[in-house]
Each structure stands twice: as C-alpha cells, then as structure tokens.
Amino acid sequence: MKDKIFNEKEAVAVIQQMVTAGRHNLKQDAVHFLIWGWVILAGCLVHYLSFLLQFHQGVYIWPVVITIGIISSFYTGWQQGKYSRSTSYVDKINRYLWLGSLAPFIIASGIGLMYGWIYAYPMFATILGWGSFISGGLLKFKPLVWGGVAAWISGVLMLVFTGPELLLLMSVAILFSYLIPGHMMMKQA
Amino acid sequence: MQELDPLLHNQLRLAIMALLAQNESVTFPYIVEKTGASRGNVSVQLTNLEEAGYIKIQKRFVGKKPQTSASITTSGMQAMQEYTEALKSYLDL
Numbered sequence: 189m190k191d192k193i194f195n196e197k198e199a200v201a202v203i204q205q206m207v208t209a210g211r212h213n214l215k216q217d218a219v220h221f222l223i224w225g226w227v228i229l230a231g232c233l234v235h236y237l238s239f240l241l242q243f244h245q246g247v248y249i250w251p252v253v254i255t256i257g258i259i260s261s262f263y264t265g266w267q268q269g270k271y272s273r274s275t276s277y278v279d280k281i282n283r284y285l286w287l288g289s290l291a292p293f294i295i296a297s298g299i300g301l302m303y304g305w306i307y308a309y310p311m312f313a314t315i316l317g318w319g320s321f322i323s324g325g326l327l328k329f330k331p332l333v334w335g336g337v338a339a340w341i342s343g344v345l346m347l348v349f350t351g352p353e354l355l356l357l358m359s360v361a362i363l364f365s366y367l368i369p370g371h372m373m374m375k376q377a
Numbered sequence: 378m379q380e381l382d383p384l385l386h387n388q389l390r391l392a393i394m395a396l397l398a399q400n401e402s403v404t405f406p407y408i409v410e411k412t413g414a415s416r417g418n419v420s421v422q423l424t425n426l427e428e429a430g431y432i433k434i435q436k437r438f439v440g441k442k443p444q445t446s447a448s449i450t451t452s453g454m455q456a457m458q459e460y461t462e463a464l465k466s467y468l469d470l
Contacts, residue, residue, distance in 0.1 A: 194388050196381075196467045202388055203461070206395035209411040210403075270439060273407035276400045 212278050212327060216268050218373035220261055220286070221320075221332075225366030227257035232359040239352040278326050285326075289319050306346075309354045313343030313361045320365040331369040338364035379463035382456055384429050389414050390422050391460075397432060397449040398457050405445040423447055431456055 194202075231253040238246020265283075292315050300308030321336025323329075342361035346354055385391050392412045396403055409419050426432045431453030436445050449457070 196464055199391060199464055202391050203395045206392050210396050210399045274400045274403040280401050
C-alpha cells in the first residue's frame, strides 16, 4: 500500500480490503470454548459414573475441574493478551460477557449448595446457553447460536428430572453449546 | 456534494483508519503487516493522523520489549463517518 492520493472507487476498495484483513480470528475464542467444554464434560461424566458405581464422593470432582478450568482459561487469556497485536470491539464485548457470567454461575452454585443442586442445573444450562448464543451472534458463527438454543432446551428438560439424568442433560448442553462449535471454530480459523 | 477529507483521502492513511475503526487498539507491526506498507511510511502517517487528533498513540513495555499501539479517537471516528458519507455521495450510492 502506497502513500498516494486516489479516486473514490479505490477508496471503497481500500476500506473493504482492510475490513477483510482485520477480520476476527475465531481460534482465540475456540480455545476457551474447548477448555471449558472438556472440563465441564469431564465433571459431568465422572459425577454421573460415581452415581452408577454408588460412590458418594463424586461431587468433589467439581471443585477440581472448575479450578483446572479457571487456571487454564485465565492463563490462556493472559498469554493471548500478551501476544495479541489487535483488540477488536468484539473481543472486548466477549470478554465482558464471559467475565460477567461468572457472577450468575457463583449465585447458581450458592442456590445449589443451599437449596439442592436440582435447582442449580437448569440455571447452569441457561447461563451456558446465554453466553454461547450471544457470542455466536457477535462472532457471526451460527453453530454457537444453535448450541446456545440446544443448551436452553436441555435446561427446560432439566426441570422434569431430579436424578443423575441431570448430569447427562448437562453433558448434552455442553456438547452442543461449547464442544462441537469450539471444534468447528478451530477448523475454520 | 460533501468534500472528501484530504487527510483521509490517501490510500495508506485511509487503510490505517479503516483498521483502527474496527478495533479498540492495534499494534504497529499489525498495521505494517495488514497494509503491506513500509515501517517508515506507516510511522509518518501515524504521526500525521495523531497530529490531526484522529488517533491516539500509546507506548508501553511488554516484558522487556517496547510496544507501540494506536487507537482511533472520537473525532477520528466522526471523520471516518463523514468521509464514508461523502464517498457515498460521490459514488451515487
């Protein structure tokens, strides 16, 4: 690109070229969906298996996987920020969206601890779905939008169940809202 | 017909502004890579845009390395909007 005066049509072409060049890289977002997707899926499946094996300490998998998720996600985000050469407005909104989802997660966990986990699971699915749906809209990535809808459907079905099936429904929610879109984003990037 | 801002009606300066309009901030190497212009030329044009108040340049250290980044100001965004409006009228869009 040269430092020169040009005509109006060339000006439009330059703007279009820069919009294409500055397009958002999905890979950065995909990593976070994959970290949380695998961590939560592992938690759900281990907890579900513990029910099947009548091992009553299965619930303790959650502090372990959540800690792994937080550390991995913050470390990856910190590394990405350190080496990032551009910060788009989409990045900024996404960051606030997911950081802002932490408080509802903590509140839902509090409800689970105080009143029973059957009340918390539909809320978890709702928050997951909400994040995926909005992120999908921002990133213009339809599988995330549909994944969000799938998580909400799982959340509605969770209202019907009270047993370990909740964990299987949560696995379905995370599979469709995080893991499948996350892998698709990775492939597209 | 609206007049085209002479500061923006330049291939490299417009490219820089178009990149900055989409991002909260971008680093100097990113601008060089995306525009394909020389470092010296990008540097001169960034200074011109900063003097016009269209962009803000920040310098910081990442580890031990200095990093220069730029972001668009409110008046820069306004100028880009007016420029694209003027372009539309020229092209009869």
